Amino acid sequence: MLGVLLLWGSFFLPHKPIDYHVEISSYMMMEEGMYPWLVSETVASVMDNFTDAIMISEALVDAPDGEELKYAMMAYNESNDGFPHEALRAHYEDPSSLHLASYERYWHGYLVPLKLLLQRFSLQEIRLINTSCQMALVFLILYILSKKKMQHLFAPLFIGTLSLFPPAVGLCLHFSSVFYIANIASVLVLLFNSRLDSVKGGWATFFLIVGMLTSYFDCMTYPVFTLGLPLCFVFAKHRGLKNMAGFSSLSAVHSTGVWDTVHSGQVNGS
Numbered sequence: 625m626l627g628v629l630l631l632w633g634s635f636f637l638p639h640k641p642i643d644y645h646v647e648i649s650s651y652m653m654m655e656e657g658m659y660p661w662l663v664s665e666t667v668a669s670v671m672d673n674f675t676d677a678i679m680i681s682e683a684l685v686d687a688p689d690g691e692e693l694k695y696a697m698m699a700y701n702e703s704n705d706g707f708p709h710e711a712l713r714a715h716y717e718d719p720s721s722l723h724l725a726s727y728e729r730y731w732h733g734y735l736v737p738l739k740l741l742l743q744r745f746s747l748q749e750i751r752l753i754n755t756s757c758q759m760a761l762v763f764l765i766l767y768i769l770s771k772k773k774m775q776h777l778f779a780p781l782f783i784g785t786l787s788l789f790p791p792a793v794g795l796c797l798h799f800s801s802v803f804y805i806a807n808i809a810s811v812l813v814l815l816f817n818s819r820l821d822s823v824k825g826g827w828a829t830f831f832l833i834v835g836m837l838t839s840y841f842d843c844m845t846y847p848v849f850t851l852g853l854p855l856c857f858v859f860a861k862h863r864g865l866k867n868m869a870g871f872s873s874l875s876a877v878h879s880t881g882v883w884d885t886v887h888s889g890q891v892n893g894s
Contacts, residue, residue, distance in 0.1 A: 627733055627840050628696070634739045635692035642742040646684045647716055649747035653677055653709040668789035675798040675843070677708035678727070680747065683738050684715065685724070698726040699735075733840035734801050747797075755794030761807045762790075768814045777860060784853070801841040802849050809834050809854040817861050827858070 653673050662669035681702050687695035703725040704711045714721050741750050762785055769777050793799045812830070813820075820826035831851070838850045 627731060628693075630736045631696040631731075631733065632693050634736050635687045635696055637739050637743060639686045641744070642683060642739060643686075645742045645744075645746045646680055646712070649680060650709070650712045650716065652746075652748055653680075654713050656709075658707055658709060662789075662791055662795070666789075668787075669792050671792055671796045672798045673709050673796075674707070676747075676796060677712050679732075679734060679738060679797055679843070680742075681708060681712055681715075682727070682732060683735055683742055684712070696735075698728050699730070699732045700724045700726055730843050731840045732843065734797070734843065738797065750797070751795045754797070754800055755791070758790065758794050758800070758803060758807075761804070761811070765807060765810055765814070768811065772814065774860065777857075780856070798843065799845055801843070802838065802845050802847060805834065805837050805841060806850040806853040809850060810857050813854045813857045813861075817858075831855075 653676070656671070656673055658674045660671050660673060662671065678701050682699055685695065685700045685702060701708070701724070702711055702715055702722040704714055704721050704723075711722060741753070745753065762781075765781065766778065769775060769781070788799075788803070793803050809830075820830055823829075831854075834850055834854065838847045842850075
């Protein structure tokens with residue numbers, strides 16, 4: 625219910641600032657192309673402007689009065705049956721070539737923070753903010769590990785983060801949702817493990833919530849990361865393989881359940 629209310633409410637935000645900042649962003653995306661490489665011949669460095677353009681187009685669509693809830697659930701974007709970044713530019717140069725396409729298979733919860741950010745910032749500025757926040761989050765985990773005398777986890781965390789190619793994650797909206805969920809969940813594991821231990825069903829509830837957030841904010845990326853990273857820290861705190869298997873099952877099953885619920889509801893509603 626809260627997720628629906630947040631998405632619904634995002635369609636009442638002022639549209640003109642979003643339109644202005646998306647127009648600025650569309651020029652940059654056209655220059656970059658669909659899948660720009662940050663480092664030549666390095667697959668991990670490829671950015672996904674294809675999906676980012678769809679996300680921004682969804683944020684750009686303005687719902688008619690009285691239809692905000694429908695638009696929130698159907699996740700409309702403007703399409704020309706071609707490449708999304710070209711359709712984004714066509715919104716300003718050739719709007720008659722576009723039609724609305726729905727993308728209701730996912731929650732698209734990322735629209736809530738994205739619409740808020742587009743009130744004040746262009747994509748270039750959002751990328752800078754995003755990269756800075758992600759770096760700060762990783763350094764926060766390192767600081768917590770140091771305070772808890774768990775420096776032996778520095779190397780695994782460094783290698784794991786490096787394998788994601790952080791510059792690409794920071795510059796790509798599509799890759800960012802899962803990164804935040806996984807790392808914030810890890811911070812909570814490290815800070816509140818004793819409290820979660822003391823509450824009956826605390827860990828199970830925690831991983832259920834992580835699964836729900838992943839279903840809400842993620843869109844076809846690497847959702848297992850939101851389970852794997854915090855679960856590694858649980859393992860480091862000696863919780864046991866039996867509990868780890870239970871948490872994994874709860875998170876995976878609930879993620880699937882939430883996805884299926886919204887998909888079925890939207891299909892029936894449409």
